[in-house]
Amino acid sequence: MQITQPMADNAEHRRENLFVRMVRRLADSRELTLFVLVIALALVMSIVYPNNFPTASNMRAVLLNLAPVGILVCGMMLLMIGGTFDLSVGSTLAFSGVWAAVVAGWWGWPAEVAVLVGILVGALCGLVNGLIVTRIGINALIATLGTLTIYRSLTYVTAGTGVTPITDAFAAYGRAADPLLRIQSPFWAMLVLVLVGGWLVARTRFFRQFYFIGGNPRAAQLSGIRVDRLILIGFVIMGALAGLAGVLGAARLNSAVVNAGVDDQLKVITATVLGGASLKGGEGTILGGILGVLFIALIENAMIINAIGVFWQGLVVGLVLLFAVSLDRFKTSGRA
Amino acid sequence: MAPRLEIKGISKFFPGVRALDDVSMSVEAGEIRALLGENGAGKSTLGKIVAGVYSRNQGSILVDGAEIAELDEKAAGDLGIGIVHQEGSLVPQLSVAENIFAGRQPTQWLGQVDVRAMRDRARMLIAQLGVAIDPALKVSTLSPAQAQIVEIAKALSRDLRILILDEPTAALTLTETEKLFDVVRRLAGNGVSVIYVSHRLAEIFALCHSVTVLKDGRLAGTRKVAETSTDELIRLMVGRDVHFSRAATGRKIGDVVLEAESVDAPPLVRSASITVRAGEIICLAGLIGSGRSEFCEAIFGARRRRGGSIRIGGKAIDPKGPWDGKHAGIGMVPEDRKAAGLFLGMDIVNNVAATVLSRVSSGANFSNRKAEALAKNFVDELRIATPSVRQIVGNLSGGNQQKVLLAKWLAMEPRLLIVDEPTRGVDVGARSEIYRLLRALADKGVALLVVSSDLPEVLALADRIVVMAEGRTVGELPGDGASEEQVLRLATRYTASVAEVRKEPGMAEA
Numbered sequence A: 001m002q003i004t005q006p007m008a009d010n011a012e013h014r015r016e017n018l019f020v021r022m023v024r025r026l027a028d029s030r031e032l033t034l035f036v037l038v039i040a041l042a043l044v045m046s047i048v049y050p051n052n053f054p055t056a057s058n059m060r061a062v063l064l065n066l067a068p069v070g071i072l073v074c075g076m077m078l079l080m081i082g083g084t085f086d087l088s089v090g091s092t093l094a095f096s097g098v099w100a101a102v103v104a105g106w107w108g109w110p111a112e113v114a115v116l117v118g119i120l121v122g123a124l125c126g127l128v129n130g131l132i133v134t135r136i137g138i139n140a141l142i143a144t145l146g147t148l149t150i151y152r153s154l155t156y157v158t159a160g161t162g163v164t165p166i167t168d169a170f171a172a173y174g175r176a177a178d179p180l181l182r183i184q185s186p187f188w189a190m191l192v193l194v195l196v197g198g199w200l201v202a203r204t205r206f207f208r209q210f211y212f213i214g215g216n217p218r219a220a221q222l223s224g225i226r227v228d229r230l231i232l233i234g235f236v237i238m239g240a241l242a243g244l245a246g247v248l249g250a251a252r253l254n255s256a257v258v259n260a261g262v263d264d265q266l267k268v269i270t271a272t273v274l275g276g277a278s279l280k281g282g283e284g285t286i287l288g289g290i291l292g293v294l295f296i297a298l299i300e301n302a303m304i305i306n307a308i309g310v311f312w313q314g315l316v317v318g319l320v321l322l323f324a325v326s327l328d329r330f331k332t333s334g335r336a
Numbered sequence B: 001m002a003p004r005l006e007i008k009g010i011s012k013f014f015p016g017v018r019a020l021d022d023v024s025m026s027v028e029a030g031e032i033r034a035l036l037g038e039n040g041a042g043k044s045t046l047g048k049i050v051a052g053v054y055s056r057n058q059g060s061i062l063v064d065g066a067e068i069a070e071l072d073e074k075a076a077g078d079l080g081i082g083i084v085h086q087e088g089s090l091v092p093q094l095s096v097a098e099n100i101f102a103g104r105q106p107t108q109w110l111g112q113v114d115v116r117a118m119r120d121r122a123r124m125l126i127a128q129l130g131v132a133i134d135p136a137l138k139v140s141t142l143s144p145a146q147a148q149i150v151e152i153a154k155a156l157s158r159d160l161r162i163l164i165l166d167e168p169t170a171a172l173t174l175t176e177t178e179k180l181f182d183v184v185r186r187l188a189g190n191g192v193s194v195i196y197v198s199h200r201l202a203e204i205f206a207l208c209h210s211v212t213v214l215k216d217g218r219l220a221g222t223r224k225v226a227e228t229s230t231d232e233l234i235r236l237m238v239g240r241d242v243h244f245s246r247a248a249t250g251r252k253i254g255d256v257v258l259e260a261e262s263v264d265a266p267p268l269v270r271s272a273s274i275t276v277r278a279g280e281i282i283c284l285a286g287l288i289g290s291g292r293s294e295f296c297e298a299i300f301g302a303r304r305r306r307g308g309s310i311r312i313g314g315k316a317i318d319p320k321g322p323w324d325g326k327h328a329g330i331g332m333v334p335e336d337r338k339a340a341g342l343f344l345g346m347d348i349v350n351n352v353a354a355t356v357l358s359r360v361s362s363g364a365n366f367s368n369r370k371a372e373a374l375a376k377n378f379v380d381e382l383r384i385a386t387p388s389v390r391q392i393v394g395n396l397s398g399g400n401q402q403k404v405l406l407a408k409w410l411a412m413e414p415r416l417l418i419v420d421e422p423t424r425g426v427d428v429g430a431r432s433e434i435y436r437l438l439r440a441l442a443d444k445g446v447a448l449l450v451v452s453s454d455l456p457e458v459l460a461l462a463d464r465i466v467v468m469a470e471g472r473t474v475g476e477l478p479g480d481g482a483s484e485e486q487v488l489r490l491a492t493r494y495t496a497s498v499a500e501v502r503k504e505p506g507m508a509e510a
Helices: A011-028 A030-048 A056-081 A089-106 A111-136 A140-159 A185-203 A205-215 A217-222 A227-253 A264-274 A286-305 A310-330 B043-050 B073-078 B096-100 B115-128 B144-156 B174-189 B201-207 B230-238 B292-300 B322-327 B337-341 B348-353 B368-381 B398-410 B428-443 B455-461 B484-492
Strands: B005-014 B017-027 B032-036 B058-063 B066-068 B081-084 B162-166 B193-198 B210-215 B218-224 B256-265 B269-277 B281-286 B307-312 B315-317 B330-333 B416-420 B447-451 B464-469 B472-478
Touching: A030 A286, A030 A310, A056 A089, A056 A185, A056 A205, A056 A227, A056 A264, A056 A286, A089 A111, A089 A140, A089 A227, A089 A264, A111 A140, A111 A227, A185 A205, A185 A227, A185 A286, A205 A217, A205 A227, A217 A227, A217 B337, A264 A286, A264 A310, A286 A310, B005 B043, B017 B043, B017 B058, B017 B210, B032 B043, B032 B174, B032 B201, B032 B230, B043 B081, B043 B162, B043 B193, B073 B081, B081 B144, B096 B115, B096 B144, B115 B144, B144 B162, B144 B174, B162 B174, B174 B193, B174 B201, B193 B201, B201 B230, B210 B230, B218 B230, B230 B484, B256 B292, B256 B447, B269 B281, B269 B292, B269 B307, B269 B447, B281 B292, B281 B428, B281 B455, B281 B484, B292 B322, B292 B330, B292 B416, B292 B447, B322 B330, B330 B398, B337 B398, B348 B368, B348 B398, B368 B398, B398 B416, B398 B428, B428 B447, B428 B455, B455 B484, B464 B484, B472 B484
Parallel strands: B017 B218, B032 B193, B032 B210, B081 B162, B162 B193, B269 B472, B281 B447, B281 B464, B330 B416, B416 B447
Antiparallel strands: B005 B017, B005 B058, B058 B066, B210 B218, B256 B269, B256 B307, B307 B315, B464 B472
C-alpha cells in the first residue's frame, strides 16, 4: 500500500516530511538501521577516544567477547523466525561446558571426544526443550523457563564449583598459541556459523519453512509443512549451538565455570529482537541478529572506555532496544 | 394497551452491507417471539439493536408505548431489557454470584463487597428460575446449560421486562434445552416478553407463540406458530432473487479419484462416504456442525481418523498429516482463509510457494526467480488485482485473497482439490470468477470436492450434491434440477433444524 503524502506548503512541513521519509527508509530494513547505527557509534568512539577505541587489541577483545552470544543468536533467530524461543540457552551453555570439562579433565578422555560430548549434551538439552514444547504442548516461555533452572541446577550437581583446570589438549580448542589474526577460535567459530547459517536461513528451502511456521502455524500445517518436527529440529540446533558456545568458552578459560552464561538468554533475545525478529514470528535474518550482537557489544565497550561505568550499560541497551522496535511503526508497508 | 415492544422501520448498515432494511414488529407482554432466519438474515443484529449493543441507523423503538431515542446498553438495562449472548458473557474464573452482579455488587463500609448478601440475592434469583445452583461456584465448573441459566439470572437481577435470547441452545443437550424452555416459559408467565433468536425450527414449534422471519435483512413475514407449518417457514426463509446460473456442462467425467468409505473421525464425523471422479464437481452440503469440514480434513489428513478407508486413484492411503494428503495429490483450501489459509504478513510469491517449496528450488536453494515466475503466472491466470507479486497478502481485498489461497493449492497441481467455502466473505464479482475458475479446473480433469453452506452456490456448481447430517452422509442429489428445499429437507431430516444454510457475502466480515 502506497502512503500518499499531502503536499506541504511551508518549509517547516517539508523538512519534517524529509525527516519522516528518511526514518521510513531506515525502518524498512532493520539490518540497514543497525548497520548505520554500528558505523555511527564506531565513528564517534574513534573520534572521541582515538587512543583507546580503534586499536587492534580493543577490537580483538570486542570480537572475542561477543562470540558466545553471536553463536547463540544464530539458533535463537531461527527459533524466533519460527515463532518460538528458548530461555534455557544460558544454562544449556554452562551444562555442556561442564560436561565437556568433566569428560576431559576428570575422566581423562581425549579432547576431541570431550568437545563432541559437550555439543551432544547441548543438543540433548535442546531436544528435551523441543519435546516438551511440541509433544506435551507446553508453551515455550514456561517450558524453557522450567528447563532454565533445571539445567542450571544439574550443572551444579554435576560439577559443584566447576572444573579447573581441564587439560591443555582441551584448552587448545579455545586458546591457540598463535591464532589467525591473533583472535581466538570462538570468534572464528562464530564467523563460520553466521556465514553458513545466514546462507542456510536466507536461501534454503528447508529453513525457509520456519518463516511460514512463524507467519501462520495453522496455515503452514495445512500447507503440508511438518510444523512440530521442524520446531523440534530448531530446538536441537539451538541446543547444539549453546553446547558449542559452552565448550569453546570452557576451553578458552581452561576452566568450566558453573555460572557461565547466567544472563545470556536475555542478552541473546535482546540482540535477536534488535536484529529484526518479532515475538510473533515470521521475521528476521541471521545478519540482523549478528548486527544486533555487534551493536550491543560496541555499546558495552564504549561504556567501559569512557568510564561511565557498567551500571549504565543496561539502561542504554534497553533504550536502544525500545527505540529500534518503535521504528517499526514507521514502516511504509503495514498490514491492512 | 400499547405492546411491550414495538419497533418501526429499523435499518442498520455495516460498511458495505445492509444488515437490516426497514424491519418492523411488535411483541406483547408475556409473549415468546421467535426471530427466525438463515445466517446473515439479520436476526442477531436485530436482537442486539433492541438490547442496545448496536445503534440503529433508521427507525424507532417504543417500549410500553414510550419512544426511546437513545438506546445504548446501559439505557437498555435501565429499561429492563436483557440479552443473553450467543457467545456468553460470563467470566469463567469468577463465582456465579459475582458474575450475576458484575460491577454492581452490594457493598458494605469502605466499598467492601458484601459477599453474603450478594450470594443470598443470587440464590434467590436463580431459585426464581426454578433451579438450584450454588452461587459460590466458579462459572468454569458449570455445565453449558447452567451457565445459560446464570446468564438469564444476570439479566433478571435488574427488573426484567424484555429478554433476548440469542441462539441459547447451541451448546446444550436435549434435556438441558428442555430445562431452559421451562425457565423461559415461567418468565413469560410472569409477564416478561421473550425474543428468541434461533434457526432451529423444532424449538420454535416447541416453545414460541409467534415467529417473525427475516430474509436478507428484510421482514419476510410474521406468523402465529399455531397457524403455520415447517414448509411455510422454510419457504419464507429461502425465497430469494439472486441466482447464479448453472453453466452448460459438457464435461467429461473420468475415473474415480477419491473413494472414501465410512470414514469415522469422532466426535463430528461418524460414518461418511463419498466418491469423486475426475472432472466432477461434488458439493458437500449440510448444516453447520454436520461434520462436512471435518470429513474433508479427515480425508486430507488434517484430522485424526479412527476408522474407514480412503483411496486415491484406487490406491489406499492412510494420511497421518496434511503432508501425506498433499503427497497423495490432495489439495485443501480451508474455510478460514485468514486463520488457516494464508500467511497474511507475507507477499504473494511466498504464499503461492508455500505448498511447492521443492518445485521453486534448485537443489537445496530456494529460488526467488522461480517462485516469482510461478506467482506471476497465477496472478495473470486468476486475474488477481495487485500492483505486484511482492504485495503483502494482508493488504489485498477479500476476493483477491481468496484467489491467492486458490493459487497456493493450484500450484501443487492436485488430482483432488477440496475447497471449503470457496466464496465466504467475497463480493459478487469475485464470486462468479471463482466459479469460473472451479469449472475450468474440473474441465482440466481435476476432481473437486466443494463444501458450501451457500445453497445457490451448491446448486450452481454441483454435478452431484452429497448431503451430510450429524456426521453422516445421508443422501445424494443430482446437481441438475435439485432445489434448495430438497437439500434442506435432507439436511434437516435428522436434526429437525434449519441451520445456517447460507452465508451472505460480506456478512462474515461485518
